Amino acid sequence: MEPEKEGRIVRYLDERIRLKALMSFLLNEPMPGGARWAYVFGSMVMFSLILQFLTGMMLAFYYGGTPDHAWDSVNYIDHLTYENIPVGRMIRGLHYWGASIMVILVGLHLLQVFLWGAYKRPREIMWLVGVLLLAMTMVAAFTGYLLPWDERAYWGTIVGTNMIGLIPIVGPVIKSAIRGGVGLGALTLSHFFTIHTMVLPTLFILFVGLHMVIFRRVGPAGPFGGDPLTLESQKEFFYPRQVLMDSLGMFGVFLLIAMLAIMVPPGLEAMANPSNGAYNPVPAWYFDWIFQLLKVIRPEILGVVGLPALIGMILIFLPFADRNPERSPLRRPFSVLATLFVLASMIVLSILAEKGYKKLVPLDRDAMARGKVVFDHSGCLGCHRLQDRGGRMGPDLSEEGLIGHPQHWLVTQFVNSKTNFPNSPMPNFTFLKPDQLHDLAQYVSSLGRAGWPDPTKEGNGEK
Ligand code: HEC
Structure with missing residues:
Protein backbone atom coordinates (compact mmCIF):
# COMPACT_ATOMS: atom_id res chain seq x y z
CA MET A 1 0.00 0.00 0.00
CA GLU A 2 1.30 3.45 -0.80
CA PRO A 3 1.80 5.53 2.32
CA GLU A 4 -0.50 8.37 1.15
CA LYS A 5 -3.45 6.02 0.78
CA GLU A 6 -3.11 4.54 4.27
CA GLY A 7 -5.56 5.76 6.82
CA ARG A 8 -4.24 8.12 9.46
CA ILE A 9 -5.18 5.73 12.19
CA VAL A 10 -3.16 2.93 10.65
CA ARG A 11 -0.17 5.24 10.32
CA TYR A 12 -0.57 6.45 13.90
CA LEU A 13 -0.79 2.90 15.27
CA ASP A 14 1.96 1.55 13.06
CA GLU A 15 4.35 4.14 14.37
CA ARG A 16 3.49 3.35 17.98
CA ILE A 17 2.76 -0.38 18.14
CA ARG A 18 4.15 -1.55 14.78
CA LEU A 19 0.67 -2.60 13.76
CA LYS A 20 1.53 -3.69 10.23
CA ALA A 21 4.26 -6.06 11.33
CA LEU A 22 1.89 -7.51 13.93
CA MET A 23 -0.91 -8.05 11.42
CA SER A 24 1.48 -9.56 8.96
CA PHE A 25 2.78 -11.92 11.65
CA LEU A 26 -0.76 -12.98 12.55
CA LEU A 27 -2.18 -13.28 9.04
CA ASN A 28 0.73 -14.31 6.86
CA GLU A 29 1.18 -17.69 8.45
CA PRO A 30 2.25 -20.10 5.72
CA MET A 31 -0.13 -23.04 5.21
CA PRO A 32 1.59 -25.91 3.40
CA LEU A 360 -35.94 -44.95 35.09
CA VAL A 361 -38.92 -44.71 37.37
CA PRO A 362 -38.51 -42.19 40.18
CA LEU A 363 -38.15 -44.00 43.47
CA ASP A 364 -39.54 -43.48 46.91
CA ARG A 365 -37.17 -44.59 49.62
CA ASP A 366 -39.89 -45.65 52.08
CA ALA A 367 -41.85 -47.62 49.48
CA MET A 368 -38.60 -49.27 48.48
CA ALA A 369 -37.84 -50.34 52.05
CA ARG A 370 -41.39 -51.77 52.44
CA GLY A 371 -41.01 -53.48 49.06
CA LYS A 372 -37.88 -55.20 50.26
CA VAL A 373 -39.86 -56.77 53.11
CA VAL A 374 -42.48 -58.04 50.63
CA PHE A 375 -39.69 -59.40 48.41
CA ASP A 376 -38.04 -61.24 51.30
CA HIS A 377 -41.34 -62.81 52.39
CA SER A 378 -42.59 -63.91 48.96
CA GLY A 379 -40.00 -66.52 48.10
CA CYS A 380 -38.60 -64.60 45.12
CA LEU A 381 -35.11 -65.75 46.02
CA GLY A 382 -36.25 -69.33 45.45
CA CYS A 383 -35.87 -68.68 41.73
CA HIS A 384 -34.01 -65.36 41.38
CA ARG A 385 -30.47 -64.41 42.30
CA LEU A 386 -29.65 -61.20 44.09
CA GLN A 387 -25.90 -60.52 44.33
CA ASP A 388 -24.58 -63.86 45.59
CA ARG A 389 -27.66 -65.53 46.99
CA GLY A 390 -30.85 -67.09 45.62
CA GLY A 391 -31.90 -69.64 43.01
CA ARG A 392 -31.13 -69.85 39.33
CA MET A 393 -34.45 -70.72 37.74
CA GLY A 394 -35.32 -67.10 36.95
CA PRO A 395 -33.05 -64.31 35.73
CA ASP A 396 -30.58 -62.63 38.08
CA LEU A 397 -32.29 -59.53 39.48
CA SER A 398 -29.16 -57.80 40.83
CA GLU A 399 -29.34 -55.11 38.14
CA GLU A 400 -33.04 -55.34 37.30
CA GLY A 401 -33.53 -51.64 38.10
CA LEU A 402 -31.25 -50.65 35.22
CA ILE A 403 -33.41 -52.23 32.53
CA GLY A 404 -36.02 -49.52 32.95
CA HIS A 405 -39.19 -51.63 33.01
CA PRO A 406 -42.15 -49.36 33.82
CA GLN A 407 -43.96 -49.96 37.09
CA HIS A 408 -47.06 -51.40 35.42
CA TRP A 409 -44.94 -53.92 33.50
CA LEU A 410 -43.39 -55.11 36.75
CA VAL A 411 -46.73 -55.35 38.54
CA THR A 412 -48.07 -57.41 35.62
CA GLN A 413 -45.02 -59.67 35.92
CA PHE A 414 -45.82 -60.20 39.61
CA VAL A 415 -49.52 -60.95 39.24
CA ASN A 416 -49.78 -62.44 35.75
CA SER A 417 -46.35 -63.14 34.30
CA LYS A 418 -47.83 -65.02 31.32
CA THR A 419 -48.86 -61.65 29.85
CA ASN A 420 -45.18 -60.79 29.54
CA PHE A 421 -43.80 -64.28 28.91
CA PRO A 422 -46.38 -66.79 27.55
CA ASN A 423 -44.56 -69.81 29.01
CA SER A 424 -43.65 -68.18 32.28
CA PRO A 425 -43.18 -70.55 35.22
CA MET A 426 -43.19 -67.63 37.65
CA PRO A 427 -46.13 -67.94 40.06
CA ASN A 428 -48.92 -65.32 40.13
CA PHE A 429 -48.54 -63.39 43.34
CA THR A 430 -52.22 -62.46 43.39
CA PHE A 431 -52.35 -62.56 47.18
CA LEU A 432 -50.32 -59.33 47.35
CA LYS A 433 -52.36 -56.16 47.92
CA PRO A 434 -52.10 -53.26 45.42
CA ASP A 435 -49.88 -51.14 47.66
CA GLN A 436 -47.64 -54.14 48.34
CA LEU A 437 -47.30 -54.66 44.59
CA HIS A 438 -46.45 -50.99 44.16
CA ASP A 439 -43.80 -51.17 46.88
CA LEU A 440 -42.37 -54.39 45.45
CA ALA A 441 -42.10 -52.77 42.00
CA GLN A 442 -40.32 -49.81 43.60
CA TYR A 443 -37.85 -52.13 45.28
CA VAL A 444 -37.21 -54.15 42.11
CA SER A 445 -36.71 -50.89 40.17
CA SER A 446 -34.01 -49.84 42.60
CA LEU A 447 -31.89 -52.96 42.18
CA GLY A 448 -28.45 -52.14 40.79
CA ARG A 449 -29.02 -48.41 40.51
CA ALA A 450 -26.27 -46.06 41.60
CA GLY A 451 -27.10 -44.42 44.89
CA TRP A 452 -29.64 -47.16 45.66
CA PRO A 453 -27.85 -49.58 47.89
CA ASP A 454 -29.75 -52.16 49.81
CA PRO A 455 -31.53 -49.98 52.41
CA THR A 456 -31.31 -52.65 55.07
CA LYS A 457 -27.55 -53.11 54.85
CA GLU A 458 -25.67 -50.89 57.23
CA GLY A 459 -23.11 -48.39 56.04
CA ASN A 460 -24.51 -48.27 52.53
CA GLY A 461 -26.90 -45.46 53.19
CA GLU A 462 -24.14 -42.84 52.95
CA LYS A 463 -24.34 -40.98 49.66
C1 HEC B 1 -40.88 -70.32 40.37
C2 HEC B 1 -39.77 -69.44 40.15
C3 HEC B 1 -39.98 -67.95 40.31
C4 HEC B 1 -40.38 -67.29 41.43
C5 HEC B 1 -40.75 -67.84 42.79
C6 HEC B 1 -40.33 -65.88 41.08
N1 HEC B 1 -39.94 -65.73 39.79
FE1 HEC B 1 -39.67 -63.96 38.81
N2 HEC B 1 -39.22 -64.96 37.11
C7 HEC B 1 -39.10 -66.33 37.00
C8 HEC B 1 -38.73 -66.66 35.64
C9 HEC B 1 -38.46 -68.07 35.08
C10 HEC B 1 -38.64 -65.44 34.94
C11 HEC B 1 -38.27 -65.26 33.45
C12 HEC B 1 -39.38 -64.63 32.68
C13 HEC B 1 -40.64 -65.45 32.74
O1 HEC B 1 -40.62 -66.58 32.27
O2 HEC B 1 -41.60 -64.93 33.35
C14 HEC B 1 -38.96 -64.39 35.89
C15 HEC B 1 -38.98 -63.04 35.59
C16 HEC B 1 -39.07 -62.06 36.54
C17 HEC B 1 -38.92 -60.68 36.28
C18 HEC B 1 -38.65 -60.05 34.93
C19 HEC B 1 -37.21 -60.11 34.57
C20 HEC B 1 -37.01 -59.42 33.24
O3 HEC B 1 -36.58 -58.27 33.29
O4 HEC B 1 -37.26 -60.01 32.21
C21 HEC B 1 -39.06 -60.02 37.46
C22 HEC B 1 -38.95 -58.52 37.68
C23 HEC B 1 -39.33 -61.00 38.45
N3 HEC B 1 -39.31 -62.22 37.87
C24 HEC B 1 -39.53 -60.69 39.78
C25 HEC B 1 -39.92 -61.63 40.73
C26 HEC B 1 -40.29 -61.32 42.07
C27 HEC B 1 -40.29 -59.92 42.66
C28 HEC B 1 -40.61 -62.46 42.67
C29 HEC B 1 -41.13 -62.64 44.08
C30 HEC B 1 -42.34 -61.90 44.39
C31 HEC B 1 -40.44 -63.52 41.71
N4 HEC B 1 -40.00 -62.98 40.53
C32 HEC B 1 -40.65 -64.86 41.96
C33 HEC B 1 -39.27 -67.24 38.00
C34 HEC B 1 -39.72 -66.98 39.28
Missing part, protein backbone atom coordinates in the same frame (compact mmCIF):
# COMPACT_ATOMS: atom_id res chain seq x y z
CA GLY A 33 -0.75 -27.37 0.79
CA GLY A 34 -3.11 -24.40 0.96
CA ALA A 35 -6.27 -23.52 2.90
CA ARG A 36 -8.64 -26.37 3.73
CA TRP A 37 -12.00 -26.95 5.42
CA ALA A 38 -10.35 -29.67 7.46
CA TYR A 39 -8.44 -26.98 9.37
CA VAL A 40 -11.46 -25.12 10.73
CA PHE A 41 -11.92 -27.20 13.90
CA GLY A 42 -9.27 -25.46 15.97
CA SER A 43 -10.80 -22.07 15.28
CA MET A 44 -14.28 -23.40 16.02
CA VAL A 45 -13.14 -24.66 19.43
CA MET A 46 -11.50 -21.31 20.09
CA PHE A 47 -14.70 -19.52 19.16
CA SER A 48 -16.83 -21.67 21.44
CA LEU A 49 -14.39 -21.01 24.29
CA ILE A 50 -14.57 -17.25 23.75
CA LEU A 51 -18.36 -17.47 23.68
CA GLN A 52 -18.22 -19.30 27.04
CA PHE A 53 -16.03 -16.54 28.45
CA LEU A 54 -18.40 -13.80 27.30
CA THR A 55 -21.68 -15.44 28.29
CA GLY A 56 -20.11 -16.67 31.54
CA MET A 57 -19.11 -13.14 32.51
CA MET A 58 -22.63 -11.92 31.80
CA LEU A 59 -24.12 -14.68 33.96
CA ALA A 60 -21.69 -13.87 36.77
CA PHE A 61 -23.23 -10.39 37.01
CA TYR A 62 -26.42 -11.99 38.31
CA TYR A 63 -25.34 -15.28 39.83
CA GLY A 64 -25.10 -15.77 43.59
CA GLY A 65 -22.78 -18.61 44.50
CA THR A 66 -24.30 -19.75 47.79
CA PRO A 67 -26.92 -22.44 48.44
CA ASP A 68 -29.39 -19.76 49.62
CA HIS A 69 -29.06 -17.70 46.45
CA ALA A 70 -27.78 -19.86 43.60
CA TRP A 71 -31.10 -21.36 42.55
CA ASP A 72 -33.01 -18.09 43.01
CA SER A 73 -30.45 -16.15 41.01
CA VAL A 74 -30.53 -18.63 38.12
CA ASN A 75 -34.32 -18.57 38.25
CA TYR A 76 -34.13 -14.77 38.16
CA ILE A 77 -31.84 -14.93 35.11
CA ASP A 78 -34.35 -17.23 33.42
CA HIS A 79 -37.05 -14.61 33.87
CA LEU A 80 -34.97 -11.57 33.04
CA THR A 81 -36.44 -9.77 30.05
CA TYR A 82 -35.54 -6.63 28.20
CA GLU A 83 -38.27 -5.08 26.05
CA ASN A 84 -40.11 -8.42 26.31
CA ILE A 85 -37.10 -10.34 24.99
CA PRO A 86 -36.02 -13.10 27.40
CA VAL A 87 -32.35 -12.04 27.29
CA GLY A 88 -31.48 -13.80 30.55
CA ARG A 89 -32.70 -17.16 29.34
CA MET A 90 -30.99 -16.62 26.00
CA ILE A 91 -27.60 -15.85 27.54
CA ARG A 92 -27.92 -18.83 29.87
CA GLY A 93 -28.98 -20.97 26.90
CA LEU A 94 -25.91 -19.86 24.95
CA HIS A 95 -23.68 -20.78 27.88
CA TYR A 96 -25.43 -24.10 28.47
CA TRP A 97 -25.47 -25.24 24.84
CA GLY A 98 -22.10 -23.61 24.23
CA ALA A 99 -20.66 -26.07 26.76
CA SER A 100 -22.19 -29.09 25.00
CA ILE A 101 -21.11 -27.90 21.58
CA MET A 102 -17.63 -27.13 22.86
CA VAL A 103 -17.27 -30.68 24.14
CA ILE A 104 -18.29 -31.96 20.69
CA LEU A 105 -15.95 -29.58 18.89
CA VAL A 106 -13.01 -30.50 21.10
CA GLY A 107 -13.81 -34.13 20.27
CA LEU A 108 -13.92 -33.39 16.54
CA HIS A 109 -10.68 -31.43 16.74
CA LEU A 110 -8.98 -34.30 18.53
CA LEU A 111 -10.39 -36.77 16.02
CA GLN A 112 -9.13 -34.75 13.07
CA VAL A 113 -5.65 -34.31 14.55
CA PHE A 114 -5.59 -38.04 15.23
CA LEU A 115 -6.78 -39.15 11.79
CA TRP A 116 -4.43 -36.70 10.05
CA GLY A 117 -1.54 -38.05 12.14
CA ALA A 118 -0.84 -34.44 13.08
CA TYR A 119 0.18 -35.39 16.63
CA LYS A 120 3.34 -37.05 15.38
CA ARG A 121 6.84 -35.69 15.72
CA PRO A 122 7.51 -32.75 16.12
CA ARG A 123 4.03 -31.94 17.47
CA GLU A 124 4.05 -34.18 20.57
CA ILE A 125 4.13 -31.32 23.05
CA MET A 126 1.41 -29.45 21.23
CA TRP A 127 -0.71 -32.62 21.46
CA LEU A 128 0.00 -32.90 25.20
CA VAL A 129 -1.16 -29.34 25.80
CA GLY A 130 -4.26 -30.23 23.76
CA VAL A 131 -4.95 -33.24 26.01
CA LEU A 132 -4.65 -30.95 29.02
CA LEU A 133 -7.14 -28.54 27.41
CA LEU A 134 -9.52 -31.47 26.86
CA ALA A 135 -9.28 -32.40 30.55
CA MET A 136 -9.89 -28.76 31.51
CA THR A 137 -12.98 -28.67 29.29
CA MET A 138 -14.32 -31.72 31.14
CA VAL A 139 -13.62 -30.15 34.54
CA ALA A 140 -15.35 -26.95 33.36
CA ALA A 141 -18.41 -28.96 32.31
CA PHE A 142 -18.43 -30.88 35.60
CA THR A 143 -18.07 -27.83 37.84
CA GLY A 144 -20.59 -25.83 35.82
CA TYR A 145 -23.18 -28.58 36.20
CA LEU A 146 -23.53 -27.90 39.94
CA LEU A 147 -23.92 -24.12 39.79
CA PRO A 148 -27.73 -23.88 39.16
CA TRP A 149 -28.13 -25.80 42.45
CA ASP A 150 -31.27 -27.61 41.30
CA GLU A 151 -32.03 -31.30 41.83
CA ARG A 152 -30.27 -32.33 38.62
CA ALA A 153 -27.16 -30.38 39.61
CA TYR A 154 -27.10 -31.62 43.18
CA TRP A 155 -27.60 -35.34 42.55
CA GLY A 156 -25.40 -35.35 39.46
CA THR A 157 -22.58 -33.94 41.56
CA ILE A 158 -23.23 -36.45 44.36
CA VAL A 159 -22.69 -39.26 41.85
CA GLY A 160 -19.71 -37.56 40.18
CA THR A 161 -17.87 -36.88 43.43
CA ASN A 162 -18.68 -40.38 44.70
CA MET A 163 -16.88 -41.70 41.64
CA ILE A 164 -13.82 -39.64 42.49
CA GLY A 165 -13.99 -41.11 45.99
CA LEU A 166 -13.42 -44.59 44.53
CA ILE A 167 -9.85 -43.78 43.43
CA PRO A 168 -7.57 -45.92 45.63
CA ILE A 169 -5.83 -44.28 48.60
CA VAL A 170 -6.17 -40.60 47.57
CA GLY A 171 -9.81 -40.79 46.38
CA PRO A 172 -11.59 -40.17 49.71
CA VAL A 173 -9.25 -37.27 50.50
CA ILE A 174 -9.83 -35.61 47.11
CA LYS A 175 -13.55 -36.20 47.41
CA SER A 176 -13.88 -34.51 50.78
CA ALA A 177 -11.49 -31.75 49.71
CA ILE A 178 -13.57 -30.77 46.68
CA ARG A 179 -16.82 -31.21 48.55
CA GLY A 180 -15.43 -29.25 51.44
CA GLY A 181 -16.87 -31.77 53.90
CA VAL A 182 -18.83 -34.98 53.99
CA GLY A 183 -21.85 -33.86 51.98
CA LEU A 184 -22.53 -31.15 49.43
CA GLY A 185 -23.00 -27.68 50.87
CA ALA A 186 -21.97 -24.06 50.79
CA LEU A 187 -18.29 -24.95 50.57
CA THR A 188 -18.83 -27.32 47.65
CA LEU A 189 -20.66 -24.63 45.76
CA SER A 190 -18.01 -21.97 46.40
CA HIS A 191 -15.25 -24.47 45.50
CA PHE A 192 -16.93 -25.28 42.21
CA PHE A 193 -17.74 -21.65 41.49
CA THR A 194 -14.14 -20.58 42.10
CA ILE A 195 -12.74 -23.38 39.95
CA HIS A 196 -15.27 -22.67 37.22
CA THR A 197 -14.93 -18.89 37.09
CA MET A 198 -11.41 -18.11 38.28
CA VAL A 199 -9.06 -21.07 38.17
CA LEU A 200 -10.13 -22.57 34.85
CA PRO A 201 -10.42 -19.35 32.83
CA THR A 202 -6.90 -18.38 33.93
CA LEU A 203 -5.57 -21.80 32.99
CA PHE A 204 -7.46 -21.71 29.70
CA ILE A 205 -5.85 -18.41 28.71
CA LEU A 206 -2.40 -19.74 29.65
CA PHE A 207 -2.67 -23.09 27.94
CA VAL A 208 -4.57 -21.98 24.85
CA GLY A 209 -1.81 -19.36 24.53
CA LEU A 210 0.84 -22.04 24.88
CA HIS A 211 -0.99 -24.24 22.36
CA MET A 212 -0.94 -21.34 19.87
CA VAL A 213 2.68 -20.35 20.53
CA ILE A 214 3.82 -23.94 19.91
CA PHE A 215 1.59 -24.03 16.84
CA ARG A 216 3.33 -20.99 15.40
CA ARG A 217 6.74 -22.47 16.24
CA VAL A 218 6.19 -25.85 14.52
CA GLY A 219 3.65 -24.69 11.95
CA PRO A 220 0.60 -26.56 10.66
CA ALA A 221 1.15 -30.22 9.86
CA GLY A 222 -0.32 -29.76 6.40
CA PRO A 223 -1.91 -32.52 4.37
CA PHE A 224 -0.58 -36.06 4.72
CA GLY A 225 1.32 -37.62 1.87
CA GLY A 226 1.93 -35.58 -1.23
CA ASP A 227 5.21 -34.59 -2.72
CA PRO A 228 6.96 -31.93 -0.59
CA LEU A 229 7.79 -29.92 -3.69
CA THR A 230 4.17 -29.74 -4.89
CA LEU A 231 3.07 -28.89 -1.35
CA GLU A 232 5.61 -26.11 -1.30
CA SER A 233 4.25 -24.76 -4.58
CA GLN A 234 0.65 -24.90 -3.24
CA LYS A 235 1.68 -22.97 -0.16
CA GLU A 236 -0.83 -20.31 0.83
CA PHE A 237 -1.04 -17.82 3.65
CA PHE A 238 -3.56 -17.99 6.49
CA TYR A 239 -5.11 -14.83 5.08
CA PRO A 240 -7.42 -14.59 3.15
CA ARG A 241 -8.89 -17.99 2.23
CA GLN A 242 -8.33 -19.86 5.53
CA VAL A 243 -9.50 -16.84 7.52
CA LEU A 244 -12.70 -16.86 5.48
CA MET A 245 -13.24 -20.60 5.97
CA ASP A 246 -12.56 -20.33 9.71
CA SER A 247 -14.95 -17.39 10.00
CA LEU A 248 -17.70 -19.28 8.23
CA GLY A 249 -17.09 -22.27 10.48
CA MET A 250 -17.30 -20.10 13.57
CA PHE A 251 -20.46 -18.43 12.30
CA GLY A 252 -21.98 -21.88 11.77
CA VAL A 253 -21.10 -22.80 15.37
CA PHE A 254 -22.75 -19.62 16.62
CA LEU A 255 -25.91 -20.27 14.61
CA LEU A 256 -26.16 -23.81 15.95
CA ILE A 257 -25.64 -22.76 19.58
CA ALA A 258 -28.06 -19.82 19.23
CA MET A 259 -30.71 -22.02 17.64
CA LEU A 260 -30.43 -24.60 20.45
CA ALA A 261 -30.45 -21.85 23.09
CA ILE A 262 -33.69 -20.42 21.74
CA MET A 263 -35.45 -23.66 20.87
CA VAL A 264 -34.33 -25.82 23.81
CA PRO A 265 -33.77 -23.57 26.83
CA PRO A 266 -31.82 -25.33 29.61
CA GLY A 267 -34.61 -25.30 32.18
CA LEU A 268 -34.29 -25.36 35.93
CA GLU A 269 -35.52 -28.20 38.11
CA ALA A 270 -36.74 -27.79 41.69
CA MET A 271 -34.21 -26.41 44.15
CA ALA A 272 -31.70 -28.99 45.41
CA ASN A 273 -33.24 -31.00 48.22
CA PRO A 274 -30.68 -33.20 49.96
CA SER A 275 -33.38 -35.32 51.59
CA ASN A 276 -35.09 -36.24 48.31
CA GLY A 277 -33.67 -39.74 48.05
CA ALA A 278 -36.20 -40.53 45.30
CA TYR A 279 -34.31 -38.45 42.76
CA ASN A 280 -32.84 -40.45 39.91
CA PRO A 281 -29.50 -38.79 39.14
CA VAL A 282 -28.48 -38.55 35.50
CA PRO A 283 -25.25 -37.19 34.01
CA ALA A 284 -25.00 -34.69 31.16
CA TRP A 285 -25.54 -36.42 27.82
CA TYR A 286 -21.87 -36.38 26.81
CA PHE A 287 -21.03 -38.54 29.81
CA ASP A 288 -23.79 -41.04 28.93
CA TRP A 289 -21.49 -43.51 27.21
CA ILE A 290 -19.17 -43.65 30.21
CA PHE A 291 -22.04 -44.26 32.62
CA GLN A 292 -23.49 -46.96 30.40
CA LEU A 293 -20.10 -48.64 30.19
CA LEU A 294 -19.72 -48.42 33.96
CA LYS A 295 -22.87 -50.49 34.34
CA VAL A 296 -21.24 -53.50 32.69
CA ILE A 297 -17.68 -53.29 33.98
CA ARG A 298 -17.29 -55.16 37.27
CA PRO A 299 -15.83 -54.68 39.82
CA GLU A 300 -17.00 -51.08 39.88
CA ILE A 301 -13.59 -49.58 40.59
CA LEU A 302 -12.21 -51.02 37.35
CA GLY A 303 -14.67 -48.94 35.34
CA VAL A 304 -14.89 -45.82 37.44
CA VAL A 305 -11.16 -45.41 37.98
CA GLY A 306 -9.52 -47.78 35.52
CA LEU A 307 -11.38 -46.72 32.39
CA PRO A 308 -10.71 -42.96 32.59
CA ALA A 309 -7.12 -43.68 33.66
CA LEU A 310 -6.69 -45.92 30.62
CA ILE A 311 -8.15 -43.32 28.26
CA GLY A 312 -5.91 -40.65 29.81
CA MET A 313 -2.80 -42.85 29.49
CA ILE A 314 -3.51 -43.65 25.85
CA LEU A 315 -3.97 -39.96 25.02
CA ILE A 316 -0.85 -38.89 26.91
CA PHE A 317 1.49 -41.56 25.58
CA LEU A 318 0.12 -41.80 22.05
CA PRO A 319 2.60 -39.47 20.29
CA PHE A 320 5.56 -41.02 22.11
CA ALA A 321 4.51 -44.62 21.58
CA ASP A 322 3.64 -44.11 17.92
CA ARG A 323 7.00 -43.41 16.25
CA ASN A 324 5.81 -44.32 12.76
CA PRO A 325 6.16 -41.16 10.65
CA GLU A 326 3.42 -42.33 8.24
CA ARG A 327 0.53 -39.89 8.49
CA SER A 328 -1.98 -40.97 5.85
CA PRO A 329 -5.05 -42.60 7.46
CA LEU A 330 -5.21 -44.90 4.45
CA ARG A 331 -1.90 -46.44 5.44
CA ARG A 332 -2.77 -46.63 9.16
CA PRO A 333 -5.68 -49.07 9.00
CA PHE A 334 -5.34 -50.17 12.61
CA SER A 335 -5.58 -46.63 14.03
CA VAL A 336 -8.51 -45.78 11.79
CA LEU A 337 -10.45 -48.98 12.53
CA ALA A 338 -9.82 -48.61 16.26
CA THR A 339 -11.13 -45.03 16.11
CA LEU A 340 -14.22 -46.07 14.20
CA PHE A 341 -14.85 -48.84 16.71
CA VAL A 342 -14.54 -46.44 19.66
CA LEU A 343 -16.83 -43.90 17.99
CA ALA A 344 -19.47 -46.48 17.10
CA SER A 345 -19.37 -47.87 20.65
CA MET A 346 -19.77 -44.41 22.13
CA ILE A 347 -22.84 -43.78 20.00
CA VAL A 348 -24.43 -47.16 20.76
CA LEU A 349 -23.70 -46.80 24.50
CA SER A 350 -25.20 -43.29 24.53
CA ILE A 351 -28.36 -44.51 22.82
CA LEU A 352 -28.64 -47.38 25.31
CA ALA A 353 -28.23 -44.91 28.16
CA GLU A 354 -30.87 -42.53 26.82
CA LYS A 355 -33.32 -45.39 26.32
CA GLY A 356 -32.36 -47.20 29.50
CA TYR A 357 -31.43 -45.83 32.87
CA LYS A 358 -32.21 -42.23 31.96
CA LYS A 359 -35.88 -43.19 31.75
